[in-house]
Amino acid sequence: MENNHSLLGNNMVFSVRTFNNINQIGLKELGNHFQIDGDKADNPDAYILRSQNLHGEVFPENLKAIARAGAGTNNIPVDAATAQGIVVFNTPGANANAVKEAVLASILLSARDYIGATAWANTLSGDDVPKQIEAGKKAFAGTEITGKTLGVIGLGAIGARIANDARRLGMNVLGYDPYVSIETAWNISSHVKRVGDIKDIFAAADYITIHVPLTPDTKDTFNKESFDLMQKGVTILNFARGELVNHADLFEAIEAGVVRNYITDFGTEDLLNKPHITVFPHLGGSTEEAELNCAIMAGQTLRRFMETGEIVNSVNFPTVVQNLSAPYRITLINKNIPNMVAKISTAVSHLNINIDNIINKSKGDYAYTLLDLDESDAEKVANLVANFEADENIVRVRVIKK
Template sequence: MRYKLLVTGPALTAEATAIAARRGAALIANAHHASPQELAEIAAREQPDGIIVRQGKIDDQVIGASAKLKAIAKHGVGYDNIDVDAADRRSIPVFVARGANSQSVAELAFALMFAVAREIPRLDARIKTGHWDKATTRGAQLFGRSLGVVGFGEIGRILVGLVQPLQMKVRIFDPYMPDDTEIAVAERVGSLDEILTASDVISLHCPLTPQTRNMIGRDQFARMRRDAILINTARGGLIDETALFDALRDGVIAGAGLDSFAEEPARPDLPLLTLPNVVVTPHAGASTQAARDAMGVLAVNHIMDVLEGKTLDRRAMVNKKQLDVA
C-alpha cells in the first residue's frame, strides 16, 4: 500500500476499509481509548499519512509525531478533541464527516426525550426486579408541549422535523444562523434565556467552544421550568455537571437525557449516574450501522482526496479560513 491511515479507535466498517484499500491506503487501528502520549508513540512508529479520529485526544504531540502527516479527518462532526491550531501550524487540513451522522443523532435525542419523560429505563429495571409500578408511575406527555433547540445545524433541523406529529411549539436559538434562514415550523428567538424560560424540553445541538463551555450552569437551571427536561447529544462540556446534579437532585428541573459527558468514558462514580431522573447513553448518537458506514467512508475519502491532490470538500473542512487549499 502506498499510504498509511491511523484510526484512533475501532476498525472502520467493511465499506470504508474497502475504499481505503482501493485507493491504496492501509488502515492502522487502535481499538482502545489511548492517551495522547500513546497515540503519539504509534504515530511516530508508523508515520501515517493521515489520521482518522474515532476517539482520543489529538494534540500537538500526536500531530507532530508523523513527518508524513497530510490530513486529519474526524469520524463524526465534533472536533473539540483535535488541536486545530496545531494542525494549522503544519498546514494540515482537518475535516469532519459533515451530515453523516445527523439523522442518527437526532433520532437518539428524540428517543431520550421519551425515555426521560416516561421513565422507561427505571420502569424497565423495576419490572425486572419484581416490581409493578403502574399505580404510582407519573410520566409526562410530550404532545403539545414546547421544545427549545439550541443550535440549528443539520441535527437540530432533523429533530424539529421529528417532533412535528407531537404538535410541539418549537423555538430555535442559534446566534450563528444567517438572518435569512427560513424556518417554517419553528420560532427563532434572540437569546438562550428565552429558550430556558419557555421550554418544557431543551435539546442541545451546538459545538463545544470557549464560548459554549458550561453554557448551561447553575444560573441557567434556575431559569428553567421545574418540569423541564434537558437533552444533550452534543458535547458534555456544554453543561456544568455539578450544577446539573444539584438541579436534578433538588427538583429544580425534572430530568435529563445525556449522551455525552465532560470526561469520557464517564467514571462509574460520577454522581449523575446515581440519580433516577437521568437517562444516559455512552456517546452513542452516531452508533448506528448507517452512520458508521457514512462516517467511515467520508473520513477515508476526505484524507485520500488530500493525498491524491484532488478537489477538497471545503464545507467539511474545519480550518478552511486558515488554509489556502481550495
Template sequence: MFHVKTFNAIAQTGLDRFTADYDLNTEAAPDAYLIRSVNLRDQNLPESLKVIVRAGAGYNNVPIHKATANGTAVFNTPGSNANAVKELVVAMLIVAARNLFSAASYAAQNSGADISLRTEKEKTKFNGTELMGKTLAVIGVGHVGALVAHAASDLGMRVVGYDPYLSADDAWHIPTSTVRARSLEEAIAQADYVTVHVPKNDETTGMISTAQFEQMKPGTVLLNFARGGIVDNQAAVAALDKGQIRRYMTDFGDNTILNRRDVLITPHLGGSTLQAEDNGAVQAATTIMTFLETGNVANSINLPTLQVPFRTKYRLTVMHENIPNMVGQIATTLATAGINIEGMSNAAKRKVAYSIIDINALNKQRAEELLTQLRAIPAVQRVRLITNNM
C-alpha cells in the same frame, strides 16, 4: 502512492473506498490519518502528514493548533451520524415523558399471583405526559439539531431553535414551523425540554450552567447528546437538587452525576449504530482522497471551504497565514519562475488562508525549484504540487 494510517476500528465499508493508489497502515511516512476517538493531543504529528479526518462530528481529540502549524488540514464528517443521534434523542424524550425505565424496573421486580391486580393499582405512580403540545428548545440547529426539530414537530411539539452561528445552508433544513429565538435565554425560558446540539469549543464549554438553569421553568428536562462539558454537571446537580429541572439525560458519564435517580446516562451511544459508523468511514475516506488528489476543501476545521474544478495538468496548493500580501508573494514567485497561472483562488478562515493555483506548463526541475521558493516564503505552512491524473 498515498499512505494512510488508521486509528480505532474503522468500518470496512469506508476502507474499501480507497483505490489502488492508497496503502493502509504500512511503515511508510503517513500522508493521512483516519481516526475516530483516539486522542492525538499529546502526539507529535509527522512532517509528512497532510490531512487528518475524524470519522464523526466531534474533533476535540485533535490538536487543531498543532496540526495547523504542521501544515496539516483537519476535517470531520458532519452529518454522518446525525440520524443516529436524532433517533436516540427522540427515544430519550419519550423515556422522560413516560417514565419508561422506572416503570420497566418496577414491573421486572414484581411477581406472584396478584401481579396484575397490583400493577393496575400501582401503575398510576408512573403516569407520564404526552409530548404533543409541549415545547422543545433545540440549542444548535445544524445537522443533528435540524433533524431533531423535524422529528419533534412530527410528534406535535412546539419547537424553538437557537443558533447564533446558523449558516444559510443549515437554515434550509429547519422546519418552517420552528420558532427562532434571539438568545439562549429566550429559547429555554418556556421550554419543557431542552436539547443541546452544538460543537464543543471555548465558547460552548459550560454553555448550560447556573445562570441558564435559573432561567428554566421548574420541571424542565435537559438532554445533552452533543459533547461532555457543554453542560456544567455540578450546576446540573445543584439545579436538580433545587427542583429547577426535573431530569438530566446525557450521553457522557461523569462522577459528578453518577448514582442519581433523576439522571440518566447512556454510554456514548449517540453515533453507535452500524449505519453511522459506515457513513462516517465512507465520508472520511472520500474526504481524504478528494483532498490529497485535488486539494479541494469542504468541512475542514482549520481550512476555509475552497472547491475549484481541476482541469489543468498541475495544481499548487498553499496553506499559509492569513496576513497581507501572501497572495502577492505567491503570484510573484510564480511569475519570476516564468510560470503562467491558469487560475488562482484564495480563501481564509480566521488566521489561516488557503490558495489554489492551477497551471499547465511545468517541468520537473522547475517544479522542485518552485516548491523550494514557495516554502521559503515566511508564514507558509505547507505547499503541495498535485498532478491531474484524470
C-alpha cells in the same frame, strides 16, 4: 517544510494509518492510490479515526491530513495540527439521523419514565406479579409530549432534524441558532419558531436539547444563571458535549426541582447513580448506518484532498474547490499575512511560468492556496517549489500532477 510530489500518473500511493474500527466499506472509498497500513504506518500521509485521543501525540513529519469519522474533533489537537500544515476533516451530518433518533427516544422515555418503570418491574417476583404491577404502576404515570414545548439550541444537521420531527410528533418547537446556514434554514419547518435570544428557550421550554460545538463561549451553557430562568420540571438533553453543562449547578437545579430529568450521552463519575439523571454510554451516533456513513464521507473527503488538493469539510482550513485542468497544481498552506498572494504570483512570474488559475482563502492565522500552472517543464516547477519551501511564511507545499 515538506514537498510531496503527488504524481498519480506514476502510481503514487498514499499511506493511511487507521485508528479504532473504521468500516471497511468506507475505506474502499479511498480507491487504488491508498494503502491502509493500520497501526503499522510510521510516517503516513493521513490518519482516519473515530474517538482516538490524539492529544499529546507527536505528529509524523509526512502527515498531511486527519479525517475524523464523526462530527466532533475534541479528541484532536486542531491548533497543533494547523501549525504543522495538517488539514483536519470531519463528517458533519453523517450521523445526524442516528443522534436525532436517540434524542427523540430519550424525550419519549423520560416523559413516561419507561427506564425507571422497567427497572422496578424487574424487581418483582411471585405468582402475583400481575397484581403487583397493577397496584404499583401509578407511580410511573407520566405525561404525553403532544403540546409540550421543546427548545432546540443549535439548528445544524442534527438540531434541524430534531426540530422538524418533534413538530410532527405534536410538540411546540422553539429554535435558537444565531449562526444557522442559509441551506439549513431552508430545511427547517416553518412551524418551528426561531427565537433571537437563548433566554427565550430557557424560559419557555419543557424540554431543552442542545446541539452546538464545545467552545469557550458554549462551555457551561447550562449554569446557575440559565437554570434560574427555567420553569420547574424541565428536562435537559445533552447529546453534544458534556462540558456544555455545569454539573455543580445542575445538581442544585435538580435539588430545587427546576430540572426534572437530565439525560446525557457523556458520562462522568459524578453523574452516575443519581436520581433524575440518565447516563447513556455515548450511543448517540453509534448505529451501523451512522458508522458506515461517517466512514464513507471520511474516505471520500480524504481522497479528494490527497488527489486534488481540494478542501471540503475541514474544521481548520476554509473550503477551497477549483477544477484542475492545468498540467501541475501546487498547494500551499501559509501564514495569513498581507501580500502573500502577490508574493506567490511574483515567484511564479520570475520563472516565466503562467498561472492558469489561483484561489486563496484564509481562516484564522493560516490560509490555503491552490495554484494551477500552465507549465509542463518539471524542472521549472521543481525550482518554484524550492522557492516556496524557502519562504518562512509557507508551512507546507505539495505538488499534484494532472
